[in-house]
Amino acid sequence: MIAELCPDGVEYKRLGDIGTFTRGAGIQKSDFTDDGKPCIHYGQIYTYYGLEASETKSLISEELYATRKKAKHGDLIIATTSENEDDVCKCCAWLGDEPCAVSGDAYIYSHSADPKYMAYLFCSASFQAQKKRRITGTKVLRVSGDAMATFEAPIPPIEIQKEIVRILDKFAELEAELEAELEARKAQYAYYRDKLLSFERERERESRWLKMEDLFYMKAGTHIAASNISESKSAVQTTPCYGGNGLRGFVESPSHSGKALLIGRQGALCGNVYRVEEDFYATEHAVVATCSDLVLQDYAYHMLVNRNLNRYKSAGAQPGLAVGKLKEVEFLVPSLETQQKVVDILDRFDALTTSLTDGLPAEIEARRQQYEYYRDKLLSFPRKESAA
Secondary structure: HHHHHHOEEEEEHHHHHHEEEEOOOOOHHHHOEEOOOOEOOOOHHHHOOOOOOOOOOOOEEEHHHOOOOOOOOOEEEEEOOOOOOOOOEEEEEEEOOOOEEEEOOOOEEEEEEOOHHHHHHHHHHHHHHHHHHHOOOOOHHHHOOHHHHHOOOOOOOHHHHHHHHHHEEEEEEHHHHHHHHHHHHHHHHHHHHHOOOOOOOOHHHEEEEHHHHHHEEEEEEEOOHHHHHHOOOOOOOEEEEEEEEEEEEEEEEOOHHHHHEEEEOOOOOOOOOOEEOOOEEEEEOOOEEOOOOOOOOHHHHHHHHOHHHHOOOOHHHHHHHOHHHOOOOOEOOOHHHHHHHHHHHHHHHHHHOOOOOHHHHHHHHHHHHHHHHHHHOOOOOEEOOOOO
């Protein structure tokens, strides 16, 4: 198509030459209503919308809507402030039939190109490189409409734009299918985990109720200064260090040897459980649980995750889990033979739904990398030379 429609190359144009940037304004979350007219708040572009939308999550009153800036069908809605570089200039193509009101800290880009093509273009490596050179601010990062108007973009004939959109949409569909498959497998995993760990009365003869203090030796970790923790491995700091929410970084030497379970004991997410198979350091925000002879570590991991230990946290501004309280929590524990059978089943589900090397998350990541590679290739064109 390129050889036929633009044999001399594709013209690169400034965004301001093919469209206009209009800043939204005056819509707060407190303005949302149950009924009314469509609106998009800039923060929702980060958290809710994808590359396109034809319906809105939120509505505002007709009176407010009448006085607001609006995106019409085909316009881009661009969030232009964020606390991180990746989210600045994240956009959504508005494909709804009715104009959509847009809040402040967002721009409406009205243009003459295919809307999905432009949305994909805003994600491309070439656009991101231009964006990063024009970001201002330190704590709150932003890019102005005047700056975006100077960005250059390849604008091939509309037929080529639509074909690129068709190809990239297919990649997006494949990724969405994999994500749906992952969600289905997670639901299946949760179902069987609950079934396998809920022993019926006829199985209770081979099971017994035991407290956590019978099943584990438990002790809080040890304080370490943040300056002694490295975010990545180095020649000296090779020991993984775990805190209340999992891996914090790496330190020089371990506080514990061998296998154990770690239970987060501070913060709103306390009660999360991690399996550790090597020497490690545990901070004071984690409880180290070493299994007794009555329970297999892998079974104990599934058992604790299923129980949701967060329910036992203390109330207050800084919730926490006391070791003494954990010791009193009871579980119905089957024989070691039954434990191993349960582990064999649940570990296969666990690998399928969480493994970053051989499960569905790894397949999704591979498809995402493939999509990004072909997106950047498809959006890179031989530049048409200007007439002398």
